[in-house]
Amino acid sequence: MCGICCAVSAPAWRSAVDVCVSETLRRRGPCCSREITKTAADLSYCCRFSAHVLHMRGQLTPQPVEDQGGNVLLWNGEVFGGLAVGQEENDSQVLARHLSNCQRPGEILSVLSRVRGPWALVYYQAAQRCLWFGRDFFGRRSLLWRCVAQERSLVLSSVAPALPGSADAQWQEVPAVGVYRMSLGEFADPGSLPLEVFPWMYPDDVPPPLSHEFQWEGLSGWPSVVMNDSGLFLPAPVCPLNRAVADAPPGAGHAITPQPSAAELDSLLESAEKRKVVDQLIAVLSEAVRRRVQCLPCEGELSNPRTPAMSKPPGENADIAVLFSGGIDSVVLAALADRHVPVGKTIDLLNVAFKVQEPKSQKGATKKPKSHKLKAPNASTGPVEPVGSGSFDVPDRVTGRASLKELQALNPDRRWNFVEINVTREELQEMRQKKIGHLVYPLDTVLDDSIGCAMWFAARGVGVATEGMEQRAYTSAAKVVLTGIGADEQLGGYSRHRARFQSAGLEGLVQELAMELGRISSRNLGRDDRIIGDHGKEARFPFLDEDVVSFLNRLPVWEKAALSLPRGVGEKVLLRRAARALGLGPSATLPKRAIQFGSRIAKLENRRENASDRCARLHTT
Structure with missing residues (x-):
């Protein structure tokens, strides 16, 4: 897991990442940190990439990962299937290698749609002068964005603090509806900046119209999010929900009232x-x-630099x-x-x-003696009451x-x-x-x-x-x-x-379950990833x-x-x-x-x- 951040701006603005953002990102990835800056030859844009790595598998691989072609990958994820990752390999290296061989958008999408596991990524294609970013189908990893039109700046980050000021300067979660591509060659143009979306879709879904515009909270029309003009999409990594209710067995909708046992x-x-x-x-x-x-890495590699060493027996x-x-x-x-x-x-x-x-104790009640308290390491308040309190x-x-x-x-x-x-x-x-x-x-x-x-x-x-x-x-x-x-x-x-x-039977229940899974990225998963990741741990x-x-x-x-x-x-x-x-x-x-x-x-x-x-x-x- 990692804390990742990418700031894009016209060079005149040189959009900087807040110190508080950097510190919070570092807590997510305490093992190593690195930054890379890419500035266009014609000075139309500047990209600053920052990553803080929590080492989880293979060899410790600093991020951002940059290849010989100048492509840059920020990867906060785990490859649990879909792409072959050797026991001694690091999945960010494997993914970067696959992406380096991609030239066309369809090839990028093919690689990302094969990944099985949680992820959020930012990928800079140097030759094409474009920036890809997005989250997995369920949104299991956090990715936020902040767009400021007057500064012509876009910042993507795993986590960010609340900011004072107007609504258009606030951070929002990147919707986990697909993968986004921004043409950086148009970044300095004074007009609207198109941001193409390549949506997650089931095979039988009807694609949105090519001219369809998405209204995302927090973007305020800049950049403008539009369906990609090639009609490409990412195939959903799971099968559609079974909505059948007509063949329900007898008793499936009737009450049985024994006590739970x-x-x-x-x-x-x-x-x-x-x-x-x-x-x-x-x-x-x-x-x-x-x-x-x-x-996982061997026991010696699993130590967290932020967790105090404790003398414990092996295992x-x-x-x-x-x-x-x-x-x-x-x-x-x-x-x-x-x-x-x-x-x-x-x-x-x-x-x-x-x-x-x-x-409050009643009058005359016998006052129990205070229990002995234990001092727990790392607790800001110190005392922790013993078991049975x-x-x-x-x-x-x-x-x-x-x-x-x-x-x-x-x-x-x-x-x-x-x-x-x-x-x-x-x-x-x-x-x-x-x-x-x-x-x-x-x-x-x-x-x-x-x-x-x-x-x-x-x-x-x-x-x-x-x-x-x-x-x-x-x-x-x-x-x-x-x-x-x-x-x-x-x-x-x-x-x-x-x-x-009870109000709408099995059909209503199916509709409710479909809605639950569809909104889990915005209701739960980004938040929970940010919360757990703050301890240098991975959910x-x-x-x-x-x-x-x-x-x-x-x-x-x-x-x-x-x-x-x-x-x-x-x-x-x-x-x-x-x-x-x-x-x-x-x-x-x-x-x-x-x-x-x-x-x-x-x-x-x-x-x-x-x-x-x-x-x-x-x-x-």
Whole structure:
């Protein structure tokens, strides 16, 4: 993973990257930094490329990558398939080599459409004097842009702070609808600058008209985004969603009301056909996890320059961490990671809790003695309350501990570090002001604030680990963080899915799921990449692996969600069946609980806010 930035301007303006932008980018890529400047011979434009690398695979490769032809690549991504990458190779080198052989736009698109994995890139074609940039089909990596017409400047960056001033000077997320190409030869012209888009499309989609103009928020008409005049597009890396509802089996839309239980899920596995689908899901999701937990540098190369060295026995430093609430998504990911991480290696389970306001003690109540507090390294506030402290016994902490026992029963030989990350209101407010508000930006709702803060503290990994009766301060050094994002969107996990099913049946549910996956880049993934990447760690999303999404898209909706069944069974029913097949117990029937409620951050401040409200706390940064 990397923090990448490209600033393009007419040389007279020499658009500079803000110091705060550079520092935030450097936090994403602490292993090495480099800059390259390209100025046209006729002085029509100047491009400044900056990259900060987090070393993840192969040989450490500084970026930007420049070839003999003067082409420059900024790459923030992972190639998990589509292009052959040797075990000792770095994927940025491989991609740069493929792109160097491209002359025509169709060849560029052919290379990018073959990549399987998350990415955001900027690519300068020297001979053609053009700039390509964009994000993968799901938008799993952040890329922002800021366009200022009066300065004739365009800046692209993985992350950027909020700026004072008019709306046209603000940053916006680059829409993950395709790849963009800008002809730099026209950059200094006083008129409108066309920005061609090459959209992601399914084979049966009808292409937009060639003259079709896109109105992007934040561009204010300069540059003007238009469909490319050649009609080229990138084929979607996943198959279209199965929208069939006519052949639903009897009972698919009728209520069944037994209490949620693991035994009920077992009864749903009795059908050979059902078991076959479950086994297929386990196989494709297990492979997605394998791609994301293997092919890492050796243990000595995994150290993060920003993480303090800690004296630990060999194998205790975890390479892999899971954002772990104890819910169905995170438990299944942990169980599958256990298949592919060597037995001698630790897996960190990161569990975050925000301090619950304790009720005032009644008169005459016996005052309990204060518990001994542990000092955790890297925590700005220092003290962390020990395990079992009631003020941090939020729902996700309780389910996390219970699900930990299930994982330990599945593999007693695995060392599972259950990291209890305890956050006080004071530390939350401090870190939101210093860092988190800038990382959530340009998103700005109450929901973005709650999720962004919870994920930032969880991914930081500063907390307390427990072994038996022993408690010790612990900081996770894992550079790979697995997260369950994408499971709810595809498997009907949200309460709004149940409401839509109840009001509009299976057809309404299909429409809701299609919308969920279509907007996941703008609602979740850019924000989450910025949040987790701030710690010099990389977010990986197994549920959004292209093969996993294609498998789920092919299934009829009633195989994925049975919302006539009660909570804890009906939502994500296919994943719950898979959990039982993997040997998991009560965690397979835990109802969906969003991180902002499970961690109790939503109860810490203004309880009367709506999730979609503009969050005033984010605008005081």
